[in-house]
Amino acid sequence: MERTFVMVKPDGVQRGLVGEVVARFERRGFKLVALKMLRIHRDLAERHYAEHQGKPFFEDLVSYITSGPVAAMVIEGRNVVATIREMMGATQPAKALPGTIRGTYGIDVGRNIVHGSDSPASAAREIELFFVDAELLDYQQALEPWIHE
Ligand code: DAT
Ligand code: MG
Numbered sequence: 486m487e488r489t490f491v492m493v494k495p496d497g498v499q500r501g502l503v504g505e506v507v508a509r510f511e512r513r514g515f516k517l518v519a520l521k522m523l524r525i526h527r528d529l530a531e532r533h534y535a536e537h538q539g540k541p542f543f544e545d546l547v548s549y550i551t552s553g554p555v556a557a558m559v560i561e562g563r564n565v566v567a568t569i570r571e572m573m574g575a576t577q578p579a580k581a582l583p584g585t586i587r588g589t590y591g592i593d594v595g596r597n598i599v600h601g602s603d604s605p606a607s608a609a610r611e612i613e614l615f616f617v618d619a620e621l622l623d624y625q626q627a628l629e630p631w632i633h634e
Contacts, residue, residue: 488518488559489566490611492600495553497590498522503556506586506599509572510560514632519559519620525551533614542595549595557615563633566608569601 491510493503511517525533530547537543560569574585578597581588591597602608612621626632 486561487563487565487605487608488561488612489569489602489605489608490600490615491558491560491569491602492615493556494550494596494598494600495555496549496596497598498554498556500590500598502590502598505590507556507558509586510569513562513568513572514628515560515562515565515569516626516629517558518561518622519616520556521558521616521620522554522556523615524554527551529614533611545595559612559616559621566602566605570603573599573601 491506493506497503497506507517507520527547530550531538534543534546534550537546562568572585574581574587574591576587576597577594578587578591579594581591583589586599587597602611
C-alpha cells in the first residue's frame with residue numbers, strides 16, 4: 486500500500502487548521518500511520534527542501550517553515566500520493582480550485598498551509614527525514630473492507 490508524507494505548516498497550526506486537514510484525509514478513507522508535532526530547525530528544513538536550494542524564494546521558505554510548530558504525518562492508501570496532492574490544490578493558493586485545502590484556506594504562496602509529497606520517491610525520502618521506523622504504526626483499519634472493494 487502506498488504512503489505519503491503530509492505536514493500542516495506553521496500557518497496552518499497557528500490558524501487551528503490541523504484537525505480540519507487531518508479530518509479531510511480520514512474522511513476520504515485514508516489511514517493515518519504516524520502523526521506528531523515538531524519544530525523544524527534549519528538543517529532539517531534545508532534537507533527537506535533541498536530541491537529548491539538556490540531559488541529566489543528559498544530563504545523565505547526556510548524561515549517560514551522554521552517559524553513555528555508543524556504537524557507531520559504519514560498517510561497510507563491506494564494512490565494516496567496523487568490523491569492528497571489533488572486534495573491540497575495548486576501550490577499557489579490563488580490558483581487552487583475551491584474545495585481544495587489551499588483553495589479553501591489560502592491566499593499567498595508563502596502561506597499555503599500544507600505540504601504533501603509529490604511522488605512515491607519523494608514520499609519515501611521525506612518519511613525517512615521526519616520519522617523513525619518505530620513511529621510508523623502497523624495496524625488494521627477496521628473499516629478497510631468498506632473503503633476498498
Ligand atoms: P508544493 O508545496 O506544492 O509541492 P513546491 O515543491 O514547488 O510546491 O514548492 C515548495 C514550497 O515553496 C511551496 O509550497 C511554496 C514555496 N514556493 C514554491 N514556488 C514558489 C514561488 N514561485 N514563490 C514563492 N514561494 C514558492
Ligand atoms: Mg513540493
